[in-house]
Amino acid sequence: MEVDFLLIGQGIAGTVLSYKLHQAGKSVCILDKASDNNSSRVAAGLFNPVTGRKMVKTWNADNLFPEILPLYAELEQLIGKRVIYSKPIYRPFNTIEEQNEWMGKSIEAGLQAYLSEVRLNSLYPEVNDPYGGIMLKNSGYVDINTLLDGYREWFEEFACIRDEVYDETQLGKKAGKWKYKDIEAEKIVYCNGLGAMKSCFFDFLPFAPVKGEILEMKDDFTPNEIINRGVFRITMPDHTIRVGSTYSWHDLDTGPTERAKKEIFERLNKIVPTEEKELCSHKTGIRPATKDRKPFLGKHPDGESVYIFNGFGAKGVSLVPYYSNMMFDLLESQIEPEKDVNISRFFKYI
Structure with a gap:
């Protein structure tokens, strides 16, 4: 051949x-x-224009994001199956200072393509967001x-x-x-x-392998928005909830761990207080990250x-x-x- x-x-x-x-x-x-x-x-397949603890625009976003939807839409049509789910991402504020900061940022031209709304009050009673949060657009996930x-x-x-x-x-x-x-x-x-x-x-x-763990569970709270602050929480098409992810540079064993499960639930409880629900799956993967990212x-x-x-x-x-x-x-x-x-x-x- x-x-x-x-x-x-x-x-x-x-x-x-x-x-x-x-x-x-x-x-x-x-x-x-x-x-x-x-x-x-x-x-998880997320595409998220504002990331990190400091809630900053994703590196090179203005070049990256115009390519995402057209490419995956082509592939979707090619294979005849839905793979792309455009969904808003909601990032709650932790403090009133963050709320004030984003009220100022919201008028910046560089964020207009990604920022849908700055909320000053809670989005859902189930969410711990007394200071509101930002609602992002041009975001979602791909069913990899x-x-x-x-x-x-x-x-x-x-x-x-x-x-x-x-x-x-x-x-x-x-x-x-x-x-x-x-x-x-x-x-x-x-x-x-x-x-x-x-x-x-x-x-x-200089690869820098990173282990990530993700949970899928059942819960009655199934919003359309992806809630993302410390962890992401996605409502899947079958109404299960996907939550993650951890980042470990030291434990590169391929198996799921109780430590990661506990960490994910602790972070989840900070934004969506919840009892530990019925788990559907607990998966792990080793990401091919690099030292300079x-x-x-x-x-x-x-x-x-x-x-x-x-x-x-x-x-x-x-x-x-x-x-x-x-x-x-x-x-x-x-x-x-x-x-x-x-x-x-x-x-x-x-």
């Missing part, structure tokens, strides 16, 4: 990049063991599991996707092309999350035609649509990615 591109991994990054390449008429083969792809499949499964099914009809673990020891060069088992490819792209840490090409990159795009300085599109951490749903365009330009036209995401920023460590 001869292809233009061999992509390692079919998480959010591999899915979107392979779609862009396929739409441009390029032949693509994906290697991905679906059962091992926990990072994307456990992720439906997207990955639906895209995989669609892609199998038009191209090659193999459900197998990638073994880099079987990769070699033949007549200027990369050869992997029976596959010959012009270029190879590592989209396999933390798997790239074990690659002889990209083991120099910026993704990895680029070509290996020595490995001919070896590339990486990776390191999107917890914000892959927001980051990948925009940066997939930049990655496509690199693969097709050798236009270098922007410096803050280009892996050239780490070449001094090789």
Whole structure:
């Protein structure tokens, strides 16, 4: 089999990049063991324009957010299944000072695309928000599991996707092309999350793996809004409640923990006081985050035609649509990615 591109991994990054390449008429083969792809499949899929304890606009939001809805709407139409849920995000204020600060911020031009309302009183009696909060727009979540499964099914009809673990020891060069088992490819792209840490090409990159845990439970309070302050609380289409997430840089064991469960409920109780409800699931995933919290795009300085599109951490749903365009330009036209995401920023460590 001869292809233009061999992509390692079919998480959010591999899915979107392979779609862009396929739409441009390029032949693509994906290697991905679906059962091992926990990072994307456990992720909440939020796209949130105001984040963090200080409630600031998401890094590079003005470039990222115009790309999100159009891209996922295309993929939704492609696979014939709903994957994108546009929902307002409500972030309660902790103090009257925050309320006053956001009353001033609300007139800033840079926030108009994302800020729907500054509330001065409580939104729901079930929510602990005596000072009100901000209501965000151009926000929501992507059903990542439906997207990955639906895209995989669609892609199998038009191209090659193999459900197998990638073994880099079987990769070699033949007549200027990369050869992997029976596959010959012009270029190879590592989209396999933390798997790239074990690659002889990209083991120099400073990944900073982060474990996240998410709960799903039943509750009578099922608002349309995503409530997000310390934890997110999302009403799912089946009216279960998804709550999370934790961030652990030390405990990278793949199993769920009582410690994380307790932490999530403690944080949840601060914004939506609730008894511990019936749990439907408790899931974990290890995110491919990076030390500087910026993704990895680029070509290996020595490995001919070896590339990486990776390191999107917890914000892959927001980051990948925009940066997939930049990655496509690199693969097709050798236009270098922007410096803050280009892996050239780490070449001094090789």
